[in-house]
Amino acid sequence: MTAIGAPRARAARPPRRGLVGTLASTDHKALGAGIFTTAFAFFLAAGVLALLMRFELARPHLQLMTLHGYNELFTLHGSTMFYLFATPIALASGVYLVPLQIGAGRLKWARLALASWWMIIGGGLVMWLGFLTVQGAADVGWYSYVPLSDAPNSPSVGTDYWIVGVILAAAAAIALAACVLATIVTERAPGMTMLRLPVFSWTMVITCLMVLTAFPALIVAMGLLLAQRQFGGVYTGAAGAFDYQHLFWFFGHPVVYVVFFPFLGAVAEAIATFSGRRWFGYRPFVLSLLLFAALSMSVWGHHMFTTSAVENKYFSLTSTALLVPAGIEYFDSFATMWRGRIRLMTPMLFALGFLVLFVIGGTTGIFIGSPPLDYHVTDSYFIVAHFHYTLFGGSVMGLFTAIYLWWPKVTGTLLSERLGRWHFWLTMVGMNLTFFPMFFLGWEGMPRRVADYPPGTSWSTLNLLSSIGAALIAVSLLVFLWNVRRSLRRRVPAGPDPWGGQTLEWATDSPPPRENFLGPLPPVRSFAPLQDLREQREQEVQPA
Amino acid sequence: MAAGRPAHGRPAVSPPQRAGYFAGVADTRHQYDVLAGLYLPIAAGVVLLVVLLVVAFAWRYRARPASAGAAGADRRPSRIHRAPKTEALYVLVLACVAAFLLWHTFTIEGRVDHAASGRGVHVVATAAKWHWSFDYPRAGIVQQGTDERPPTLVVPAGRTVDVTLRALDVIHAFWIPERRFKRDATPGFVSSFSLVFPRPGFWRDGGECSEYCGLRHTWMKFHVRVLAPAAFARWLRARQSGAAA
Amino acid sequence: MSGRPGIAFLVWAALLAVLATVLWAVFAQLDRLSVLMPAVAVGLTAAIALVGWRAARRAAARAFLAQPDPDTSWSAVLAGISLVLVLMGLEVGTFMIFIGAGLFVAAAGGLVREWRAERRAR
Numbered sequence: 001m002t003a004i005g006a007p008r009a010r011a012a013r014p015p016r017r018g019l020v021g022t023l024a025s026t027d028h029k030a031l032g033a034g035i036f037t038t039a040f041a042f043f044l045a046a047g048v049l050a051l052l053m054r055f056e057l058a059r060p061h062l063q064l065m066t067l068h069g070y071n072e073l074f075t076l077h078g079s080t081m082f083y084l085f086a087t088p089i090a091l092a093s094g095v096y097l098v099p100l101q102i103g104a105g106r107l108k109w110a111r112l113a114l115a116s117w118w119m120i121i122g123g124g125l126v127m128w129l130g131f132l133t134v135q136g137a138a139d140v141g142w143y144s145y146v147p148l149s150d151a152p153n154s155p156s157v158g159t160d161y162w163i164v165g166v167i168l169a170a171a172a173a174i175a176l177a178a179c180v181l182a183t184i185v186t187e188r189a190p191g192m193t194m195l196r197l198p199v200f201s202w203t204m205v206i207t208c209l210m211v212l213t214a215f216p217a218l219i220v221a222m223g224l225l226l227a228q229r230q231f232g233g234v235y236t237g238a239a240g241a242f243d244y245q246h247l248f249w250f251f252g253h254p255v256v257y258v259v260f261f262p263f264l265g266a267v268a269e270a271i272a273t274f275s276g277r278r279w280f281g282y283r284p285f286v287l288s289l290l291l292f293a294a295l296s297m298s299v300w301g302h303h304m305f306t307t308s309a310v311e312n313k314y315f316s317l318t319s320t321a322l323l324v325p326a327g328i329e330y331f332d333s334f335a336t337m338w339r340g341r342i343r344l345m346t347p348m349l350f351a352l353g354f355l356v357l358f359v360i361g362g363t364t365g366i367f368i369g370s371p372p373l374d375y376h377v378t379d380s381y382f383i384v385a386h387f388h389y390t391l392f393g394g395s396v397m398g399l400f401t402a403i404y405l406w407w408p409k410v411t412g413t414l415l416s417e418r419l420g421r422w423h424f425w426l427t428m429v430g431m432n433l434t435f436f437p438m439f440f441l442g443w444e445g446m447p448r449r450v451a452d453y454p455p456g457t458s459w460s461t462l463n464l465l466s467s468i469g470a471a472l473i474a475v476s477l478l479v480f481l482w483n484v485r486r487s488l489r490r491r492v493p494a495g496p497d498p499w500g501g502q503t504l505e506w507a508t509d510s511p512p513p514r515e516n517f518l519g520p521l522p523p524v525r526s527f528a529p530l531q532d533l534r535e536q537r538e539q540e541v542q543p544a
Numbered sequence: 545m546a547a548g549r550p551a552h553g554r555p556a557v558s559p560p561q562r563a564g565y566f567a568g569v570a571d572t573r574h575q576y577d578v579l580a581g582l583y584l585p586i587a588a589g590v591v592l593l594v595v596l597l598v599v600a601f602a603w604r605y606r607a608r609p610a611s612a613g614a615a616g617a618d619r620r621p622s623r624i625h626r627a628p629k630t631e632a633l634y635v636l637v638l639a640c641v642a643a644f645l646l647w648h649t650f651t652i653e654g655r656v657d658h659a660a661s662g663r664g665v666h667v668v669a670t671a672a673k674w675h676w677s678f679d680y681p682r683a684g685i686v687q688q689g690t691d692e693r694p695p696t697l698v699v700p701a702g703r704t705v706d707v708t709l710r711a712l713d714v715i716h717a718f719w720i721p722e723r724r725f726k727r728d729a730t731p732g733f734v735s736s737f738s739l740v741f742p743r744p745g746f747w748r749d750g751g752e753c754s755e756y757c758g759l760r761h762t763w764m765k766f767h768v769r770v771l772a773p774a775a776f777a778r779w780l781r782a783r784q785s786g787a788a789a
Numbered sequence: 790m791s792g793r794p795g796i797a798f799l800v801w802a803a804l805l806a807v808l809a810t811v812l813w814a815v816f817a818q819l820d821r822l823s824v825l826m827p828a829v830a831v832g833l834t835a836a837i838a839l840v841g842w843r844a845a846r847r848a849a850a851r852a853f854l855a856q857p858d859p860d861t862s863w864s865a866v867l868a869g870i871s872l873v874l875v876l877m878g879l880e881v882g883t884f885m886i887f888i889g890a891g892l893f894v895a896a897a898g899g900l901v902r903e904w905r906a907e908r909r910a911r
Contacts, residue, residue: 067759067760067762068759070762071756071758071759071761139758139759141756145714145715145755145756147713147714147715147731148714148715148756148757148758153713153714153758154758237731237732238730238731238732238733239732241715241730241731241732241733242730242733275605275621276607276621277621277622277623277625278625279625280624280625280626280627281625281626281627281631282625282626283626284626284628284631306717306726306727306728307728307730308727308728308733308735309730309733312653312657313650313653316646316649316650316653317646320642320645320646320649321642323638323641323642324635324638324639324642327634327635327638328631328634328635328638330594331631331634334597334601335627337601337602337605338601338605338622339605339621339622339624340605340621340622341605341606341607341620341621342601342602342605342606342607343606343607344602344606352598352602355594355598356591356594356595356598359590359591359594360591363586363587363590363591364587366583366587366645367580367583367584367587370579370583370645370649370653371649371653372572372575372576372579372649372652372653372656373576373579373580373583373649375572375576375656375724375725375726375727376576376721376724376725376726378726378754379717379719379726379754379755379756380719380721380754444721445719445721445722445752447719447752447753447754448754448756449756449761449762450761450762451762452762452763454748454749535623538620
């Protein structure tokens, strides 16, 4: 049901708040877009760090940088990606979309969310400030194990800045999650029971629950680390080292699901929309989401299989059990596409790409959920490959699904389909070229966090291929940015519902007015109100 | 064929009592290959299935322009949105797959984790920034590494090597990729495990530190030399009488 | 099923509790953090369920009206920035902590004023 405006009309610009007004806006749409943009900028920055690392690793021997420099790069790459890009952008998606999807006029506790945005900006700047210090930025790895991150082993003030940045970003995430969850609890439109929440909003529910229950462990871990560095005596001995790992990974595993679930939700919305069918098996899916999240809170010890400090069998059990809810998600994806009317627009391409790439990450995840197998590949490039398939192939592909899907709603304009297809295929080739060779590198014995490797083996070729892939990913992102710029200048009007959407956000203008909805909402009788109306109309025109 | 008998005049490598075992200690590489041989085909099969389904569904159910009269012309998308019995059956199948994988994992983990009785060659592996050292307490010798020169871990083929692993400053990890085995070395915590090396050989950089431990983590490695038992005994005696490592 | 989000949260808390109980009772991993962290997670979720239950009931009881927020809130921005300064002060020096704390007080004052103005407008 496309609704492109008059051929020569240009989409109206949203009311000019001005940049200054946007920076302090309590309108969840401006705020969500602001956090989203900030996070995306950090994504590009962390991507540049990755590109530098891949340039170094393309050939054996150190060509571009010192060991110390390399160690700073991978520390800041991982930290920026998790704390400053992926978590904020996942929550920002909820900040923007949840009120619209539930028919609300606002985000609850918007001022708290606004303050959080500034904590993320500030935290990020403090973290990166380390690069300007004499001893450089933090070089302790993004999980900064104790005793390595202790004062005697890592005296640099850059590490302290890093800890402060992490605490700020984590506190901001908790605040944002509280706002989004509170909005879902109190601001749903009449008739929208919990079991009529759109799929994306359900993924935001469990995302927020995980942030609220797991992120405090990170703040405790980091606060105690700061105290340890100042005064000592906090993490002592082997027990202290293991305590730190428990605290960190209790946060560290759920975070990868925090940055995943909203984008799974986006993929589900895209698959449903572009198959012309509502999402299949909604109720079992909701239950499987709850199980998925509960399991993700119970697997943290699988990062410690080689420590001899955890009950490997339990964590192997919970980790392997993850294949059940993941399998349901795939079943529902294909069942939604089955006998649908599939349109391969760019959001759908990215959604299908997600399905293919994430399953590689997921199955290798089951592989490493087996301790004897993990004993070989953990802390090797196999793991780097695994988590990039889940984080890039999963979260980032899902992120681009979300961007291409909701761009018309947010900006009132359309992105170019042609450039979108270029972006998609460059990403698919680049991503696989970068990360698939890493499975072999790890299997053959290349550890993580190394700036160099022995010459004269297959590792040189594999690393070179991987680096070429990284350059391709960079090109794909340039194509995307070009698409963005072009779209914002041409302003092809999108109208309220260019795709035939199923949920309430498509029932208002693009971009939505300040109060989100003017006039009465469509009746909410299921999780896909607009699809209900569409099917009802089809029934009246063509009785089955 | 009992293990532990002197090797004089016998074949250099004791035949295992059962596949993948030497002197009651699992050949970690063999156990890994068995388990990976179960997991990998299943993983590959699942990935292939997903790729096929994506391609097939995107093709089969693609939106076609409405053409009057032709069978299936612009058919309406199906309205079926639930299939509880099918899903329940599917969940059962998934749970069975998980149980199957876990059963084999637990079995093999039991074998791999089993620390032997201590009748083998005892090596104390010490990790410190950024080099390894290997003590042979019963023989009274040390293979000492430095930041510039990695040490060589010398072990007999076909015999149990009981490793005691410790770290002095930060967390390191002992990884021998050829053996498919790794253990963390946490300061203040001593861990023990047993390995067997079936065949003689030399692996340059055959051992690595795989837990990021600071500046020179990249270069914290050791070599692995596996000698036939007789040659190992000779090497031990030579080292005891003061020859270089 | 009714619109009470508390039920969903309680279901989640129950799942967490079952998984934690298996860890403790079947696999006997009882170091203090492995007991504390899952227990806190269950407790927090149950608390969220309780608060959410009551909040959802109260929200359902009042008429569904868009409660407009003021368009900008510089006090909120200042609150966020001042917290950044306080934490930076832990590294940079006590003077920064004081600056940040002072600004936070100012921001809090501004927020109270905004909140009062909102209540008057309602």
